Amino acid sequence: MTGVAGIPLEPGSRTLLGGWSEEFGAYSFWDPRRHARSRSRSPSLQVTAETLDMAGQAGIATYLRPADLGREVVVALAPASLLWYVEHGLPLHNAEEDALAAGELADATPDEERNFIDDSQTPSQAARRYDLVETMRPYRDARFRRQVLHAYRFRCTVCRYALKLVDAAHIVPVSFPESTDAVTNGLALCRLHHAAYDGGLLGIRSDFSLLINHDVERRLTDLRLSSGLADFKERLPERITPPMSIEARPTPMNLILGLRARRWPTSLIA
Ligand SMILES: [Zn+2]
Structure with a gap:
């Protein structure tokens, strides 16, 4: 200087x-x-x-x-x-x-x-x-x-699409006191599956299996907004693809809290 x-x-x-x-x-x-x-x-x-x-x-x-x-x-x-x-x-x-x-x-x-x-x-x-x-x-x-997208290699953990359409989603939403910014509270999700997860249509259980919320399904049908639902369900794999690194994988507790936060019925959560 x-x-x-x-x-x-x-x-x-x-x-x-x-x-x-x-x-x-x-x-x-x-x-x-x-x-x-x-x-x-x-x-x-x-x-x-x-x-x-x-x-x-x-x-x-x-x-x-x-x-x-x-x-x-x-x-x-x-x-x-x-x-x-x-x-x-x-x-x-x-x-x-x-x-x-x-x-x-x-x-x-x-x-x-x-x-x-x-x-x-x-x-x-x-x-x-x-x-x-x-x-x-x-x-x-x-x-x-950055950490979440790297852990999941920039691909949606559900459908495996990359295409720069992938978000880093919080499992336990940020508005909850239990929420953290640890990579174990994150999921890489494409825009479609992010919205479906946050909207409570699509759930991810603690064993990484995917499930559909039939209450939400019924509500969408009542509202005549169920177009594409059969195809959406058919394309779902049985489980998400978690990160290769075990330390980066979502913790079972976070996945359970994530479903609770999105008002899933208790019988489906565990
Ligand atoms: Zn996806």
Whole structure:
């Protein structure tokens, strides 16, 4: 940075100020606005090895630079988190008081998120923490999607279609306190089977077998919306194709909770 007369900030574009550490396999970024007019002295852009190490392992880490060096939140990232940072991560540079929580929020459950906001000492801290939670959520979504689609090799676990039509679906829906962003709470589903699963027409039991909800079937018939149903059922395999890696497979408990959350009759769940 020595001898650079500030960072140009172009309206309508996003300016990033960062560096790459080969040793730790991580990027670190500084707030470009704070360095936009650094004329008088060479600004020191530094981050700790510990922060870079944490980012390489956890995907994201923040470091609050002490006041004598110029108070600033430095954001360190693993390569897979880079796009998220470009799209959503810049507000982290404003999260001075809660910057260290960003790493924890990257793994937080909905309950932990709520507690983080509820534990605020003042309304303004609650507002800042709320913003931080909202900033970190797309990070978790992106990571969940990446991990689930990789585990299932970008193919629907029911019909095996890929075609870039595959979503990363939560088994226990995010609105439930038991929901997590672990890959074991995910399924790769094409748009059709995702909607059928969430709508409770199609179920996946804890032994990976598929079943059809006859109550929903009847309701669709009553509404004269059952066109294609016979074909839909005929094309279903007996079981889903789970990920090769056993650690990435849905846990039986998640599959059971997923059916309960979608109001399946208890007799069909176990
Ligand atoms: Zn499918």
